[in-house]
Every structure is written in structure tokens, then in C-alpha cells.
Amino acid sequence: MPLLEIKNLSKNYEDKPILENITLSIEKGTIMGIIGPTGCGKTTLLRIIDLLEHPSSGKILFDGLDTSKSKKDRMEIRRRIGMVFQNPVVFNGTVFDNIHYGLNIRGQDKKSSRHKILELLKSLGLEGYEDQDASTLSGGETQRISLARALITQPDILLLDEPTANLDPVSTEKIEAIIEDLHQKKQTTMIIATHNLMQGQRLSDEIAILNKKIHQIGKPEEIFRTPKNKFVADFVGMENVIRGKAKKADHDLTLINLGGIVIYSSTPLEGGVYASIRPEDITVSNMKVRTSALNEFKGTVREIKDIGTLINLKVDLGEIFTVYMTKKSFLDLKITIGSQVWLQFKASAVHVFK
Amino acid sequence: MNEIVNGFFQAINLIVTLNPEVMEITLRTLEISLSSTFLGTLIAVPLGGLIYFRNFKGKRSVMNLIQTLYSLPTVLVGLLVFLLLSYQGPLGGLNLLFTPGGMIIGQTILILPIIIGFTITALKGVKGEIKDLSMSLGASEFQTIYTIMREAKYALLGAVILGFGRAISEVGVALMIGGNIRGFTRVITTTMSLETSKGNIELSIALGIILLTIALIINLLLNQIQEK
Structure with a gap:
């Protein structure tokens, strides 16, 4: 059974279609790259998967569970999903407080979480940052804190919305290395939305080319070699x-x-x-x-x-x-x-x- | 001119010698205004939160109304509460007219709009992403609201302090509901108005200085908070 199944999902804002008839399934332990130009609906799709928004029609099954159920069920499912937003924000407080947030709302106090948080910070190359005021960090550091904040609760699936769009090359490399590490060592299931084709190709097992609807899903090399239509061909930079x-x-x-x-x-x-x-x-x-x-x-x-x-x-x-x-x-x-x-x-x- | 200078020095004298009447009036004033601020906060912050977090028909009109009520005339609230608490009024049985309790009710009503309004403004100041972030990290609706309130804590404190400033400096409600009874409901503003008309300048000036000092402290506090 796939970990996540999306069936015929559509989303309109008022009468404007944002997503049309999306069908996707993601197996445990794989990385799906959702790639498309700015404004193609990537963020909306991730927000719907994270159950922050309701689709206009269609279904999402998470681990076989229907996600259109009650508020409480949606919260329980949401607790198994981690998301890193494109423009990361931090809560007032220290880096430690920020990472502790997810544990705190699940009823785990600071003392019992301390070891776990310090361990995670270390693995993300943020050792010694715990007592820093989170609002004073650089963009790349903030992005890694966001990652840590989502990872601390060990979600079954991690959603990354343009994880490196606003970062310099060095920070980008760090984030990509962390993603690869999570994939290889922890078999974390991930969905990465990016407009950067090369990054999507580098990191993903499978990619979906999105522009309101999914134009093509497949292994990266398949999409590069045999684009299914003009949009994909143009998007992957096909010549002639x-x-x-x-x-x-x-x-x-x-x-x-x-x-x-x-x-x-x-x-x-x-x-x-x-x-x-x-x-x-x-x-x-x-x-x-x-x-x-x-x-x-x-x-x-x-x-x-x-x-x-x-x-x-x-x-x-x-x-x-x-x-x-x-x-x-x-x-x-x-x-x-x-x-x-x-x-x-x-x-x-x-x-x-x- | 001489009279003012003399009055001023006598006023200073009243303050530094901790004149019992001055101290008593100041303490009562603080007690009443702090109580109404506390009560007002208890009602207005959750109410402001409710208005901010819920979407309902006429939300805009409600916000406009609240903002209009920032400049609610104190004598109007005085009249309203007087009618409520007078012996023939609906709450006459409570015997609260001309008591500190009645003054607290009146001042609470007076400052509700300002605290509600600034609570909404404070919450609006929290980035929209915070809501998504806390929900995404698994917070329940209640936990999300709590998180947003916590993010806005300094601005919320500002709203409360503004409410306190309005309560302590008003004279309409205190006079009409309290009745300016010596040793019982007499507060700084009502004493000043009475004593001035009696020609008792030094007491008025002394109380004026105290009121101004309180206002100054409030302002300093606000500035401190807003810098955070």
C-alpha cells in the first residue's frame, strides 16, 4: 500500500482552478519531486497534503486513512506529517524552544526532550545553537531549524516546499546533503516541491511535472528523454x-x-x-x-x-x-x-x- | 502667578510627606483602575481573539463599531451604568451605585472597546505563517490560538496598558457612578475637579503630578514593550 494516495484531487479558489485532477501515489521510503514553474500549484498541493486546506474535490488517503474526516482525525494525521515551508518563520524564543514546539504540544516537557533535540541539532550541523534567539539566524540556518522543527517528531512523511529557493549555494548544498542523508540512512519518505528541475532530478526517485495538472510522472531520466507533451518538453529544456x-x-x-x-x-x-x-x-x-x-x-x-x-x-x-x-x-x-x-x-x- | 508657584511647592510637600489623604486617594484610584483593567482584560482579550479568529457576517461592521467606541464619551458610559445600577434600573438590586464596585463596572465597560480593538490589532501583527506553522506541527485549534496569542504577547500587554491609562485618567464614570464620596469613592480625577472648584489648588496639583507620573510610567512601560 502506498503511504500517500491522492485521487482525482482538484482545488479552486472561487472559480479559478488551481489544481486539476491530480492523481499521485507515493511509496514508503521514496522521494517524489513535484516540479513546475512558479504559480503552478505546488504550494497549494503541499498545503492540501499537509491538511492545512481542503481540496475542492477528490480524495487523499494517508496510510490508507481517509483524510476528509473530522477535525480531530485530521489533526492526528497532520501529526504524522512534517512540513517545511518556503518562507520559514520562527516562533519567538530560542532555537531550542522552536524545535521543542512539536514535542511540547504532544505533551513532552523540555527536560525529557533535551537530549533528543541536541542530538538532532548536532546531526544538522547546528551544534551549540540551542540557546540562540531564533530570530537572529541567517536564512540558511533558519531553513535548517525549520527542518529540525519538522523532523523532531519523526513524521512518516516530510513535505518540503522549495527548500532552497531563497538560499545561497553553500546553504543549498547543506540542505540537499541533509535531504540525501535522510533518504539513505533513515528512509524518510519525502515530497519536494521545487521549480528547480536539476535539483528535483538530483534528489528524487520519481518526479511529477506539475502545472495545474500533472503533465507527466516518472523516473527523472524518463521525463528528460521522453517528455509526453510540449509543456514538459519546454520545461525540461528539450531542444529542437x-x-x-x-x-x-x-x-x-x-x-x-x-x-x-x-x-x-x-x-x-x-x-x-x-x-x-x-x-x-x-x-x-x-x-x-x-x-x-x-x-x-x-x-x-x-x-x-x-x-x-x-x-x-x-x-x-x-x-x-x-x-x-x-x-x-x-x-x-x-x-x-x-x-x-x-x-x-x-x-x-x-x-x-x- | 504667585498662587500657582505656592500651590506647586505645597503640592510637592504633600507628596514627600506622604500626606494621608493624598496617599489614600492614590491607592484607591490604583485599586479601582487596576481592577477594571483586570476585569476588562479578562473579557476583552478572549473576545478580541474570538473576533479575530472567527469569520462571520458583519465582521467588518463590528470592527468599525469597536474603533468608534475607542472615543466613547466617559459621561455616556456613566449615564448608561447609572441607569443600569440606579434603584429603578435592572441591576438596582445589587446596590452598586455610588460604590467602588459600580465604578469598576463602569470603567470596565469604558475600556472594553480599546482593549478588544488593540487585541485584534496585536493578533493581526502576528505573521499569518505562524498559524500554518503551528497547525502543521500538529497543534490543535486551541493550541494554535494559544501560540498566536503568545507570539503577540507584548502587543497584547500594550493593549492592556492602554486600557489602564484610559481607566485611570477618566472622570465621567468615576463622578457619576462613584459620586465622589470622601473616603469611599473619591479618586484622583474626581478629587481634582472638586478641590479645584473649591480653590484648594495645592491638593489638585499634587494629585495632578501623581497622575502625570503614573501616565509617564505607563508610557515608559509601553515604549519598553514596543521595542521588543
Whole structure:
């Protein structure tokens, strides 16, 4: 049984839809990354999961329990969920008082909690902070205190809303290391909402691309390689995404008319589609070559950009294609702006989606 | 001019020699105003909390009404409580008219709006995230409200002190409900008004200085609190 199951959840504010038909399930011990642009509904979704808000429709099952029950039941379930908010606030008082809060409302006094709190502070690299006034801490420290405050009650699931959005790189690294540690050593189940695709990919076992509705859920590499639609493709920074018309051809192949050129692909889709070819799947040469690649086109180099180890070229085939090549082959081919080059890619390298 | 200077020095003399009448009046004043502040706080802070935490129809109008009542004329409260406590009034049987108890009731009513209003303002000053945070950490509704109140404790104390300031400096209720009975309901403000009209300047000035000192202490306290 998944620890958390969300079924057909929607949320409107007045008549404005914020979340539409969200279905998600999270297994114990895994990290789910909820990734989407600012304003995509991430925070609202986390707040609903934390039972701070009610969904307009749909269901949330936590450990098999229906969360739409009475106030008291919701509080009991909420006590098993930890949340770290995007803009962390602290209660008046010391760091110790802040972390003790969750234990205090569960009836555990300061004395009996002391050892536990100091231990946790130590594990988060905050040893010796216990007597500091919490309002005097830096952003990164405050974020770690928030984490400690949520963790002290050992929640079954930890929700993190943009855990590093307002932090400098060093603090970000610390928080990410803590998250990874929790995942590996304690098998803490987590949901991390972030607009930062790379961070989501780094930390999560599975990611869900959210923009009001969930556009795609899957392993990070799956989403990066095979985005399901234009939104995901754009969001993951997919290049060479071109609108076209697909038509079945011989030998399990499909021809896609991209306007300027017609390419082969192995998609079963037909009609209006998007085709995308990853730049690294395209080879560049200065003459027509005999390869197994069915797609071969001649074009003109329009732009050359040095991006470190690679050279990024924009080649005009009627459509502008982005391709990468190594510095060595770039120099060997003596490419300049206006050069004529040939691009080759396999039919199977063409990723097609509606 | 000479009269004022003389009055002033005689007043100082009354204070430093701890004149029994001056001391008695001051103590009674403090007793009555502190009691009404205590009573007012007991009613107004929870009421202010209720208004702040609950959403109901007409909440805005209620807030407007409360703010209007900040400047509730003391004589109007005096009249109202007089009518309530007079022998023919609904609470006449309690025999509270012209007693310190009656004055406490009157002053309590007088300062309720100001404490309720500033309680709401104090609670509004607590970041909205605190509510989410405490709920998220597992607090019940009651624990959440308590947490927010605790976060606002200095501002709440400010509200209470403001109420006390209004109670101690008012004259309408004290005069109309207390009746200015010597040795029984006579407080600083009513004594000053009576003694001045009798030409007894030095006693008035002495009490004025004491009242001003109390106001100064209140202000210092408020400033201290607001700095936190």
C-alpha cells in the first residue's frame, strides 16, 4: 500500500482552478519531486497534503486513512506529517524552544526532550545553537531549524516546499546533503516541491511535472528523454521541438512533415504532432555520408556558440536545429558562420508526442 | 502667578510627606483602575481573539463599531451604568451605585472597546505563517490560538496598558457612578475637579503630578514593550 494516495484531487479558489485532477501515489521510503514553474500549484498541493486546506474535490488517503474526516482525525494525521515551508518563520524564543514546539504540544516537557533535540541539532550541523534567539539566524540556518522543527517528531512523511529557493549555494548544498542523508540512512519518505528541475532530478526517485495538472510522472531520466507533451518538453529544456504532421509510411516508419523538411521516425502516432531530436543524437559532417541514419539534411550554419567543452551550432534546414559537436571535430571541419553542413540522425532518435 | 508657584511647592510637600489623604486617594484610584483593567482584560482579550479568529457576517461592521467606541464619551458610559445600577434600573438590586464596585463596572465597560480593538490589532501583527506553522506541527485549534496569542504577547500587554491609562485618567464614570464620596469613592480625577472648584489648588496639583507620573510610567512601560 502506498503511504500517500491522492485521487482525482482538484482545488479552486472561487472559480479559478488551481489544481486539476491530480492523481499521485507515493511509496514508503521514496522521494517524489513535484516540479513546475512558479504559480503552478505546488504550494497549494503541499498545503492540501499537509491538511492545512481542503481540496475542492477528490480524495487523499494517508496510510490508507481517509483524510476528509473530522477535525480531530485530521489533526492526528497532520501529526504524522512534517512540513517545511518556503518562507520559514520562527516562533519567538530560542532555537531550542522552536524545535521543542512539536514535542511540547504532544505533551513532552523540555527536560525529557533535551537530549533528543541536541542530538538532532548536532546531526544538522547546528551544534551549540540551542540557546540562540531564533530570530537572529541567517536564512540558511533558519531553513535548517525549520527542518529540525519538522523532523523532531519523526513524521512518516516530510513535505518540503522549495527548500532552497531563497538560499545561497553553500546553504543549498547543506540542505540537499541533509535531504540525501535522510533518504539513505533513515528512509524518510519525502515530497519536494521545487521549480528547480536539476535539483528535483538530483534528489528524487520519481518526479511529477506539475502545472495545474500533472503533465507527466516518472523516473527523472524518463521525463528528460521522453517528455509526453510540449509543456514538459519546454520545461525540461528539450531542444529542437518542431510541430509537424505525421503519416504512416512503410516498414513501421512514420513520415513527419515539418514544413521545410520531411523526417522519418518510428512513432505510431499520426496527425498533428511535435517531433523533437536531442542535440546529442545529431551528428554533423561536411559531406553526405552513408550511415544507417535515415534522416540526412543539408543546412547552413547560422550561429556558433562556445559552451565550454562543446560547441553549440544553430543550423538552418528550413527549421533551425540545435546541434552539439566537440571542439576537435568543429576545428577539423573548419566550420564558420555560413558553412554548409550535413546533419544526420536516426529515425529512432526522433521523439514524437502530441 | 504667585498662587500657582505656592500651590506647586505645597503640592510637592504633600507628596514627600506622604500626606494621608493624598496617599489614600492614590491607592484607591490604583485599586479601582487596576481592577477594571483586570476585569476588562479578562473579557476583552478572549473576545478580541474570538473576533479575530472567527469569520462571520458583519465582521467588518463590528470592527468599525469597536474603533468608534475607542472615543466613547466617559459621561455616556456613566449615564448608561447609572441607569443600569440606579434603584429603578435592572441591576438596582445589587446596590452598586455610588460604590467602588459600580465604578469598576463602569470603567470596565469604558475600556472594553480599546482593549478588544488593540487585541485584534496585536493578533493581526502576528505573521499569518505562524498559524500554518503551528497547525502543521500538529497543534490543535486551541493550541494554535494559544501560540498566536503568545507570539503577540507584548502587543497584547500594550493593549492592556492602554486600557489602564484610559481607566485611570477618566472622570465621567468615576463622578457619576462613584459620586465622589470622601473616603469611599473619591479618586484622583474626581478629587481634582472638586478641590479645584473649591480653590484648594495645592491638593489638585499634587494629585495632578501623581497622575502625570503614573501616565509617564505607563508610557515608559509601553515604549519598553514596543521595542521588543
